[in-house]
Every structure is written in structure tokens, then in C-alpha cells.
Amino acid sequence: MRDVIVIGGGPAGVSAAIYLKRFKLDVAIVMKDQGTLANTDHIENYYGIVEPITGSDLFALGIAQAKRLEIPVLVEEVLNIDAFDGFKVKTNQSEHEAKAVLLATGMNKAGLKVKGFQEYIGKGISYCAVCDGFLYRNKRIGIVGTGDFMFEELEVLENFTKDIVIFTNGEPLGKEVTKHKTITEKIKALKGDDVLKVVETIDGDHEVDVLFVAMGTASAADFALRMGAFTENNSIVVDENFMTNIPGLFAGGDCIGGLRQIAKAVDDGAKAAIAINKHLKGKTQIKA
Amino acid sequence: MPIKITKENFKSEVLESNVPVIVDFWAAWCRPCLMLTPIIEEIAKDLEGSVKVGKVNVDEEGQLANQFRISSIPTILLFKNGQVAKQVVGLMRKEDLLKSFGL
Structure with a gap:
């Protein structure tokens, strides 16, 4: 069993994984695609970016950075997360176990854009x-x-x-x-x-x-619903430590709402990593 | 503690109640329902005397679930004077649930 599985390879996920690795935790990133970052072709408001860069290129840099720091990056689609004494993350290729999970899957999907959709949610x-x-x-x-x-x-x-x-x-x-x-x-x-x-x-x-x-890939909101984590306006509800109401299940980046900026996602990731480290260390102490 | 609502006591406990009644439609296999359970229990305690709280197990009470066309659980109904005054679907925080019921 790993210490942490980070779901999502964008700025929140990679940032968290880097800090978790520095805490000497056994962390892996599981990701499917580039998400909404790929839709941006001109980033020039992020720290240290001299010449404008595409979202796709920045994403690739993040993944390269994670790999250089020897963080495993598994390109698999997460289908389900089961909370037991820890978490079981089922993907389209395998199953992974971890003591904590960070959801950093980006924006939650809006559903079908057709007449009647909003009206019948929960009514069929x-x-x-x-x-x-x-x-x-x-x-x-x-x-x-x-x-x-x-x-x-x-x-x-x-x-x-x-x-x-x-x-x-x-x-x-x-x-x-x-x-x-x-x-x-x-x-x-x-x-x-x-x-x-x-x-x-x-x-x-x-x-x-x-x-x-069940369109596209499952989003953080889909996992939250199945696990019984609180959501509000299609965003995951987290506390000041980026933890959901399920102990050990954390979330950060666009999936928790707020400012949709890379700087915010990176900040979420760093803070979530610090909180996850504390959570896991605290847990170890109790068990010992 | 919330009252167990069945088709036998539904009329007397819910429809003929003098106070508003919150009814939680749930099932044992539904994870979000189980997460809602402590919240519903807390509400029952907090509002004791002014609001009644009940639970309908949709597996055992299919007829009640059909009658109120429950299509997603948890569904929480607020009854006032024997009528459905408000319907809420899905797991919610306690304060959000109370707010949507105007309580």
C-alpha cells in the first residue's frame, strides 16, 4: 500500500506530489489527460514564465518535473474509489491501494446541455x-x-x-x-x-x-457522490486542511471551486500536501 | 432518534402530525445515505419538539417510495400539514439541509 495516490496530473496534483515526495512519502500520480489546461494556448501570468507558453506545454513540464523527482506517473483512468481501512483506487488497468487520496481532477463536468436536464436531476x-x-x-x-x-x-x-x-x-x-x-x-x-x-x-x-x-471520465464530484463526500454547487467541500468529510480523502485545484488559476491550483497542492503529511504522521503515532 | 416510518404509521406520524416532519428516504446499500444518517439524527435531537424526523427504508417500504416517486436516494422530504412542502435530493451538510427547508 502506498502512502498517497494523487488523482490528476495538473498543477494541483503535481505540486502536491512534489511536496509529498519531499516529505519522503510513497506517492504516485494517476492521471488520464491534460484536462482544461490543454484548452489554454497562451499562459503569461504565471510566475517565472518569460515567454508565453501553451497549457499543454506547461502540463508536460509538470509531468517531466514529477518524473525527474522519481514520482511514478501512471496514465490510467480512475473508475472508482473505495474507502475501507485506507483507499482502493480502481482504474481501467489495475487497482492501487493508499492510506490517503488527493482528488485533483480539475473541473467537474456540467452534464448534458439539453432541455429538461437540470429539471430532472434527482427526478429520473x-x-x-x-x-x-x-x-x-x-x-x-x-x-x-x-x-x-x-x-x-x-x-x-x-x-x-x-x-x-x-x-x-x-x-x-x-x-x-x-x-x-x-x-x-x-x-x-x-x-x-x-x-x-x-x-x-x-x-x-x-x-x-x-x-x-456517465459521460467522459469520472470527475471528482462522481467519486465524492459514491463515497458520500459533501459537494456544493458541483464542487467538493473541503475544510481548511483540504480534507473532505471522509478522513484521508483530500481535494484541491479546480474541483474544489474558487479561482480557476494555475497559481491557486499550485497553492492548493502545496497546502494539501502539508496537511496530508500531518494527517499520515498523526495516524502513525496513534497506531504506534 | 428518528422514527421508523412504515406504510402502517405513515398517516398518523406524518400526514396527521401537528408539527412539520422531515422524512429521509434511504437504504442500507447507499453510501451517501449512510453518511447522511448522523446528520439526520443530529437534526432530530436539535429540533426535538418543534420538528419531527422520520426515516423510510425504501427496500422495505417500496409502496411509500413509489407514492412519492423517489428516484434517487437519499431524498429528504419536508411535510407540513400533510403536504410535501419541500424536496431535497442528495447528501448535504446539516446547515445546508436546514437552510433549504427554511428551518
Whole structure:
């Protein structure tokens, strides 16, 4: 078991990992892609940047820096985090155990931008198969998504019903599926009365009892929901030590909200690392 | 402590209550529900006398869950004079929950 797994390889995650390494902790970064930093092609307001640099290049520098300091950087997609006596981080390739986890996965996703989406959240739209799937035993379940995270959720839902429809919302499906009906057209609207009843795509209406949302990769908010960590306005709630309400689960950077700046993310990372170090040392003392 | 609400006592404990009733729809397999449990217990203690607090296990009380079209848990309903006055879905901090219920 490692001391810490940092999820996310952006400024918050790498900054935290560097400090954790300096505390002589066994830390690894697990990351999928460059996130929102890749969308910026002109950074000139960050300390020490003489000539403007692209977000993608700065990200690559951060990863190179982590690697030079011998911090393992694992390019894997995190699908689920389980809290037991420590944490079990399940990825699309393996499983990792750690005493503490730092969520630094960047901005949480907004969901589907179609009519009816906001209205039916909690009224037929669910973000969590393991939380709500059981309520739809033998009913018609819709799920929207295309990647490994969607397949992870799908596997959970298959325990509850055979009647599942996959909506790819215009994207290609990651793997071939023969067991379930697949609708590839873009979703136009979500309709119903008090609760969701119909997913409308370009080619017509599709009746469902529920629609599970598992688009793209899982975000910090998705992990928080499954683990029972508090969120507010789609941001993870942390205390002054960057810890969530779950002991040992920390979060920093864009996923906790606030100023969306590299300087803030780096600051979060450094402070979270100091707090994690204290948390782990404190724990060791109690056990000894 | 929160009262266990069943279809047998729902009318007398919730609909006919003289004080507002907070009802938490939950299940044992739902992690966010379990995290909400101590919060609901604290609210029951804090507001004892002015607000009643109850819990509905959706596995045992499917009929009540259907009646109120519970589609995501935890769902917390506030009943006033036998009517649903407010519905909240998902795990929340105590102060946020009380605020959204205007309590």
C-alpha cells in the first residue's frame, strides 16, 4: 500500500506530489489527460514564465518535473474509489491501494446541455448507479456515455434489469455492445411530468424510467457522490486542511471551486500536501 | 432518534402530525445515505419538539417510495400539514439541509 495516490496530473496534483515526495512519502500520480489546461494556448501570468507558453506545454513540464523527482506517473483512468481501512483506487488497468487520496481532477463536468436536464436531476436523472440502480429493478434504464466509466456503471446496472438502453449522444461507442440497444443519435431533450419519462433524440422518442449519466471520465464530484463526500454547487467541500468529510480523502485545484488559476491550483497542492503529511504522521503515532 | 416510518404509521406520524416532519428516504446499500444518517439524527435531537424526523427504508417500504416517486436516494422530504412542502435530493451538510427547508 502506498502512502498517497494523487488523482490528476495538473498543477494541483503535481505540486502536491512534489511536496509529498519531499516529505519522503510513497506517492504516485494517476492521471488520464491534460484536462482544461490543454484548452489554454497562451499562459503569461504565471510566475517565472518569460515567454508565453501553451497549457499543454506547461502540463508536460509538470509531468517531466514529477518524473525527474522519481514520482511514478501512471496514465490510467480512475473508475472508482473505495474507502475501507485506507483507499482502493480502481482504474481501467489495475487497482492501487493508499492510506490517503488527493482528488485533483480539475473541473467537474456540467452534464448534458439539453432541455429538461437540470429539471430532472434527482427526478429520473442519476449520476450514480450503485446509489440509485436498485430503485429501478426490472425497469427500463437508460444510460448516457461511451467510455470505460460508462461501461463500469453499465456493469452495476446489469444487476438490476435486462432492459437497458445506451445513449451515446452522437459519439462513437468505445467497445461493441450486443446485449443492449444502443441509440447513437444526439439527445435533443428530456421530457416527462413530475419525473423523467422520455429521452428525445433526432430520430424520435425513447421511453425510459431513469437516465444514468456517465459521460467522459469520472470527475471528482462522481467519486465524492459514491463515497458520500459533501459537494456544493458541483464542487467538493473541503475544510481548511483540504480534507473532505471522509478522513484521508483530500481535494484541491479546480474541483474544489474558487479561482480557476494555475497559481491557486499550485497553492492548493502545496497546502494539501502539508496537511496530508500531518494527517499520515498523526495516524502513525496513534497506531504506534 | 428518528422514527421508523412504515406504510402502517405513515398517516398518523406524518400526514396527521401537528408539527412539520422531515422524512429521509434511504437504504442500507447507499453510501451517501449512510453518511447522511448522523446528520439526520443530529437534526432530530436539535429540533426535538418543534420538528419531527422520520426515516423510510425504501427496500422495505417500496409502496411509500413509489407514492412519492423517489428516484434517487437519499431524498429528504419536508411535510407540513400533510403536504410535501419541500424536496431535497442528495447528501448535504446539516446547515445546508436546514437552510433549504427554511428551518
